[in-house]
Amino acid sequence: MIEFKNVKKIIDNIVVLKDISFSIDENSIVSFIGEENSGKTVLTKVFASPNDIDGGSIRFNPDISNFKISVMFDEFEKNLNMTVYEYFCFYLDCYGIYDSKDKIINDIFDKYKLSILKNANIDTLNVSVKKLINLLRLLIIKPNVLVLDNPLKLVNNNTKNLIKEILLENKYNMIIILTSNNMSEFGEISTHIGILENGEIAKFGTINSILDELDLLNRMEMRINGEITFAINILKKIKKVQNVVFDSDKIYFSISGNDSDKEDILRTLIENGVSVYSYREDIEILGQIYKSIKTFKDNKIINEEEF
Amino acid sequence: MKNILIVYNRELTISLKKRKVIMLLIVFLIFFALFFTLLINYIIIGIKNNIEINYNRIKNFMRIGLIVSILFTSFMPILFFSTSINSDKKNKTIENILNTNITKKDIVIGKFLNGIISLFTLFFASLPIFYLTVILGGIGLFELLKIVLLLICFMMFISSIDLFISSIFYELNTSIFVSIFVSIFSSIIMFILINFLNNDLNFIITILFFLIFIVFFINLTIKSKLFKY
Structure with missing residues (x-):
């Protein structure tokens, strides 16, 4: 279980995340949804470096040392000058996996029928394939927590479906945290939804509880x-x-x-x-949830101004 | 140590793919080939014309070699270090690497090691000049070793400063500009300093000064803001 309690993050003297509180149980897929600059990317960065916060606390149960957190950032690496195979080898080394690298890489490539890409220069691939490769690279180490920032942004429909399938396949082995600014992208696969608005959590809960509310x-x-x-x-x-x-x-x-x-x-x-x-x-x-919250908030602001 | 070698290996692969070291080595060797040709011509013409060779003039010729070596050791690190950290930040590589078992320290030391080893390759290509200086009676072997040691420490010192500069400026052009400025300033200091190094104590103090500041700048680089997510 991961529990955020009043987490605050300041970047360049600007409070980017304010009083973020929620808790995530095992085997959950949590989607954080919000517009541009709502704090989604910063939230993923907090997962990448949980000790680097400016207020509040993040509690891991059991201890953080038992958690392997893998984060896929919004933008893919540029100017790598590597083939896809070299890219996987490099990251396996970085994760401390030195033995049977060939077998691990071949297995994952065969499973998703991507063997043709093994010797391709990674810089020349399109965004969809890059995101898929990045996701597979993270899954190789079998993390306990998988955090993906905007994984479906600029991705074609076939790859979107494949990414969703891969996430569903792994949902019982890890906590999956996703962010998106497209409201309906992860509706069908998420167990929980968090709506981010100006660095705050406007709503957090299961889809049904939010819909009901x-x-x-x-x-x-x-x-x-x-x-x-x-x-x-x-x-x-x-x-x-x-x-x-x-x-x-x-x-x-x-x-x-x-x-x-x-x-x-x-x-x-x-x-x-x-x-x-x-x-x-x-x-x-x-989308309706988001619209409802936004309309509710906007009306509240208008009413307060009138008052 | 294994993690440092992983970073070193990656950096080496990239620089070999970019053919940076190989190209520089070729330029370096062409430069020294020209230098030797000129020197040997000077000697052969002197012998052919039965003119007594003026060894003092050869010594002056060698001094040019020393000046060029100082300039090379001070400007070459710019190519390897001035955009070392910030280019990785711009290419979004640092965040991904830090999300693995690799630490900031591994990245900095791995990068430093790769740059230094590449620079050593170039530096050792210049050693025949010093050897020539010895056989032509310019300077003694002990003096030669002292100069080599001094230039190596100076090169590592400039490299550590350039690496630090690449970790404080996000923009690549800014860090290159500042590194060039640092190299010009350091070369001038080195030209002045070299005249006072006949004294062994001065020499040891200078070497110690360089070593302490190498460690200091590497530590500052590890604490850089660019390593934050």
């Missing part, structure tokens, strides 16, 4: 042909429907009920002449 559970997204206000008026009359909002041609609303209630609502809409052509659960749910 923000009344976003059973959030639906619907698209219709025709008059949008007509459909909204019908929805507002249904007792089990709350928080109806629309964004261009999409209508979002929450349902307090189960799957049969969702079907009943769709039936009611069609019977009333609403031409529905898309009706599904809101997959951008993390």
Whole structure:
């Protein structure tokens, strides 16, 4: 278990992280989500160097000496002048693994069908492959804590899926901590979500607990042909429907009920002449969480200013 | 020690791939080949024309060799050390290496070792000049050894300063500019200093001064802000 208690980090006299508190249990995948400059990268750097903080405490249970923390930073190394094979050999040496390097490297390359890349110059590879190689390089040492800063940034879809698969494969062996500014990227694989806002944790918990708290559970997204206000008026009359909002041609609303209630609502809409052509659960749910927190905070600021 | 060798190995591989040492060695050897040709021509022309060779003039000729050696030992470290740490910081390598078993100390000593060994290769290429000085009666063997020892310590001293400079400036151009300035200043000091080193005590004090400051600057480099994540 890792516990952050009021952790503070100052860089160049600017407080970048303020009172960060959360705890992470074994076998968790935690995603920290936030906009640019919200403190995500600095948080990953705190994991890389837990003793280098300017306030609060970080507790490792059992002792920190039992933790092997591997961090993948946002930007990949440049001007390495190495082949992929040499890169792996160098880092295996750095980790103190001197024996059977060939076997370890060949096994991991064969497993992910990357043998073709072994003799490629690492500087010439694209971002997607570089990120994948970086991730595999970290997994070779079997860390207890794997911290990845923006692992899917600028990565193509195939590699994104492969990275997610690799993370899910390893979820029972380690704590995985991810950061991203794309709200929906890690929704399906994360056990916990942390929302970072200006160096503070706005929300932290399991996805369901946050959704529940923000009344976003059973959030639906619907698209219709025709008059949008007509459909909204019908929805507002249904007792089990709350928080109806629309964004261009999409209508979002929450349902307090189960799957049969969702079907009943769709039936009611069609019977009333609403031409529905898309009706599904809101997959951008993390985006909604983020929007809700932001709207709540912005409204609070406006209200305080008015006061 | 193993970790230092890992860093040393990496640095050596990179510098060999960039062919930095090989290119410098070729330039160095061409320079000395020209120097020898001129010297031998001078002697052969003298013999052919039955002119008595003026050994004092040869001694002056050799003095040029000493001046060039001082300039080389003071300017060559710029190539190996002036952007050693900050270029790794810019290339995002330092953070990744520090996230392994390698420490700041291993990185600094490994880099220092690689640069110094490369410089030694170049420095030893210049030793035939000193040998010529001895056989032509310029200076004695003991004086020659003293000068070699002094130049080695001076070169390591300048290298440690350049390494330190590369760890305090983030911008590569700034660190190169400051290193050049340090080399010019140090060369002037060395030219003045060399006249006072006939005295053995002065010589030992100077060597000790260099060694103490080498350790001091390496320690300062290890504490650099650039090693922070």
